[in-house]
Amino acid sequence: MFINVVSNPHSLLILLFSSRSLRGLTEMAEATEKETCAHTDIVIENHEFKVPTKELSRAEHIPDWEKSIAYRDLTGFILAVNESIKGKKIRDEYLMSATVQKLSDLIDKLIGWVDEIPPTDQPQRFGNTAFRDFYKKLKDNAEDEIKACLDEKYHKAVPEVAVYLVEGVGNSTRIDYGTGHELSFVAFLCCLFKIGALSEKDAVAVALNIFEKYLKLVRKLQVTYRMEPAGSQGVWSLDDFQFIAFIWGSAQLIGHKRILPKSFVKPEIAEGFSKDYMFLSCIQYINQVKTGPFAEHSNQLWNISAVPHWEKVNSGLIKMYKAEVLAKWPVIQHFLFGSLLPYRPAEG
Numbered sequence: 001m002f003i004n005v006v007s008n009p010h011s012l013l014i015l016l017f018s019s020r021s022l023r024g025l026t027e028m029a030e031a032t033e034k035e036t037c038a039h040t041d042i043v044i045e046n047h048e049f050k051v052p053t054k055e056l057s058r059a060e061h062i063p064d065w066e067k068s069i070a071y072r073d074l075t076g077f078i079l080a081v082n083e084s085i086k087g088k089k090i091r092d093e094y095l096m097s098a099t100v101q102k103l104s105d106l107i108d109k110l111i112g113w114v115d116e117i118p119p120t121d122q123p124q125r126f127g128n129t130a131f132r133d134f135y136k137k138l139k140d141n142a143e144d145e146i147k148a149c150l151d152e153k154y155h156k157a158v159p160e161v162a163v164y165l166v167e168g169v170g171n172s173t174r175i176d177y178g179t180g181h182e183l184s185f186v187a188f189l190c191c192l193f194k195i196g197a198l199s200e201k202d203a204v205a206v207a208l209n210i211f212e213k214y215l216k217l218v219r220k221l222q223v224t225y226r227m228e229p230a231g232s233q234g235v236w237s238l239d240d241f242q243f244i245a246f247i248w249g250s251a252q253l254i255g256h257k258r259i260l261p262k263s264f265v266k267p268e269i270a271e272g273f274s275k276d277y278m279f280l281s282c283i284q285y286i287n288q289v290k291t292g293p294f295a296e297h298s299n300q301l302w303n304i305s306a307v308p309h310w311e312k313v314n315s316g317l318i319k320m321y322k323a324e325v326l327a328k329w330p331v332i333q334h335f336l337f338g339s340l341l342p343y344r345p346a347e348g
Contacts, residue, residue, distance in 0.1 A: 042157075042194055042195050042196065042340070044153055044154060044156055044157065044195060044196070047156075047157075047339065048339060049156060049157050049159065049160045049338070049339050049340075050160060050338045050339040051159055051160055051163060051338065052160060052163045052164065052336035052337055052338035052341070053336055053337065053338075054333075054334070054335075054336055054337075055336075055337045055343040056332060056333050056335065056343075059329040059333075062327055062329060062332065064343070064345070065326075065332060065335075065343070066326070066327065067345050067346060068337075068342065068343050068344065068345060068346060069341070069342050069343075069344060069345070069346045070187075070335075070337055070341035070342060070343060071326070071346075072346040073190060073194070073341060074183070074186065074187060074190055074341065075322070075326070077186070077189070077190040077193065078186065078244060078247065078248075078318075078321075079318070080203065081203050081206065081207045081248060082247060082248055082251045082314070082318070083251070084203040084204050084207070085203075085204055085207045085208060085248060085251050085252055086251045086252070086254045086255070087252065087254055087255045087256075088204060088208060088252055089208075089252065089276040089277065090208045090209075090212055090252075090275060090276050090277065090278065091275060091276050092208070094204040094205055094208065095201055095202070095204070095205060096205050096209065097198075097199075097201070097202055097205070099149060099150065099151075099192075099197055099198060099202070100198070100202050100205045100206065100209065100210065102148065102149035102150075103149050103192075103210050104205075104209050104210055104213060106145055106146070106148075106149055107210060107213040107214055107216075107217055108213065109145070110138065110169075110217050111213075111216060111217050111220060113134060113137060113138070114134060114217075114220050114221060114224055117130055117133050117134045117137070118130065118224075119224055119225055119226070125226060126175075126226045126227075126228050127174070127175035127176075127225070127226060127227065127228060128175070128224070128225040128226050129175070130224075130225060131170065131172065131175050131221065131224075131225035131227065132172045132175070134169075134221070134225070135166070135169065135170070135172035136172070138165075138166055138169060139166050142162040142165055142166050143158050143159060143162045146158050146161060146162050146165065150192075150197050151197070154195055154196070154197045157191070157195045157197075157340070160191070160338045160339060160340060161188060161191045161192065161195070161340070163336060163338070164184045164185065164187040164188035164191060164336070165184075165185065165188045167181060167184035167185075167336065168181055168182070168184040168185030168187075168188055168214070169181065169185075169217070169218065169221060170218070170221060170227055170230075171230065171334075174228065174230070175225060175227055175228065176227055176228040176229065176230040177218060177221065177222060177227045177228075177229070177230055177241055178229055178230030178231045178240075178241060178331070179230075179231070179241070179242065179243045179244075179325045179331055180230060180231065180325075180331040180332070180334050180335065181218075181230065182218075182241070182242055182243065182244055182245070183244070183325070183326075183331075183335065184335070184336075185211075185214055186211075186244055187335075187341055189206055189210065189211070190340075190341070191340045191341065194340050195340070207248050207278075208252075208278075211244075211245075211248070211278075212278060212281075215242070215245055215278070215281065215282075218241065219285055222241060222289075223289070229241055231328070231330045231331055237300065237324075238300045238301065238317075238320070238324070239282065239286065239298070239301070242282060243317075243321050243324075243325055244321070245278050245279070245282050246278075246279055246282055246317055247314065247317045247318055247321060248278055249277060249278030249279025249280070249281070249282060250279050250310055250313045250314040250317055251310075251314050252276075252277050252278060252279065253277055253279060253310045253313075254310045254311055254314060255310070256310065259273060259277070259280075260308070260309075260310075261304060261305050261306070261307045261308065261309070261310060261313055262305050262306070263305075264279065264280060264283050264301075264305060265283075265294050265295075265301075265302065265305045267287055270283040270284040270287060271284060283301070286298055286301075304316075304317075
């Protein structure tokens with residue numbers, strides 16, 4: 001049973017110490033890894049693609065969302081990638097297919113666009129309106145940029161897939177960014193697997209290269225354009241902006257002999273190992289943008305540092321993500337559904 005971590009800041013520790021939860025999630029992840037990344041049931045030539053649209057109109061739709069194909073495939077994808085990167089470092093050697101390299105170069109290109117679109121002088125401190133120029137440039141060019149990364153046979157899917165990339169950088173009206181936008185970028189990656197443009201062998205590089213570069217992009221957007229956190233719960237949230245980064249980052253650290261959960265609150269650990277471990281790069285970023293005692297501005301992460309093993313951190317974060325992100329109306333109300341990630345119920 002999940003205890004609400006917002007009302008009870010110590011409840012996450014109760015969840016993380018549950019060995020039953022750990023065993024169940026491990027079995028689920030192992031099964032998912034065998035199926036999700038490699039499996040695609042999309043026949044490009046015959047498939048009718050659809051530009052994603054909003055389907056959820058009220059909070060009462062959350063149970064239907066949790067039974068949908070989109071929910072099943074997204075959570076399955078997150079678990080499969082999680083399993084594939086356990087014990088691996090960002091700077092390890094792993095396969096970089098031509099498609100992965102092109103997508104990686106695309107993220108580099110987007111980072112360069114931020115430099116080309118400087119923030120405007122404005123009276124308000126947060127929400128620099130120059131972000132809207134960046135967003136418009138991405139929206140106007142996303143389909144062509146993605147087509148340049150994919151074989152021509154996948155171009156039919158691009159109008160649908162591109163929406164998730166654009167949604168993944170933030171909201172241009174509110175000039176904010178949060179876990180819902182992170183989920184959209186993960187949906188972008190998931191869709192590329194579903195159409196066959198990426199395959200199981202790309203899973204490690206997708207997480208440790210493409211997603212890691214994506215984090216650099218959104219952090220640059222946040223700092224340059226002073227973006228507000230979207231839907232942040234303040235001190236009781238895990239982080240103002242990210243969550244999947246902590247899940248996958250904790251998977252990397254499973255089995256590490258020297259870096260234990262209690263170590264990451266030490267600034268020198270985050271500084272020294274941030275280039276190899278996503279979790280520690282997240283901590284380093286927090287240390288750069290926040291001031292004051294870590295236990296005060298990042299209470300949930302401080303609680304996690306008391307957990308003895310990364311396996312339990314990882315399994316607890318997965319359950320927390322499902323309860324505190326995927327089941328929260330302020331986040332999920334904005335998710336868009338298409339033919340690849342449909343709202344209709346999953347079989348079984």
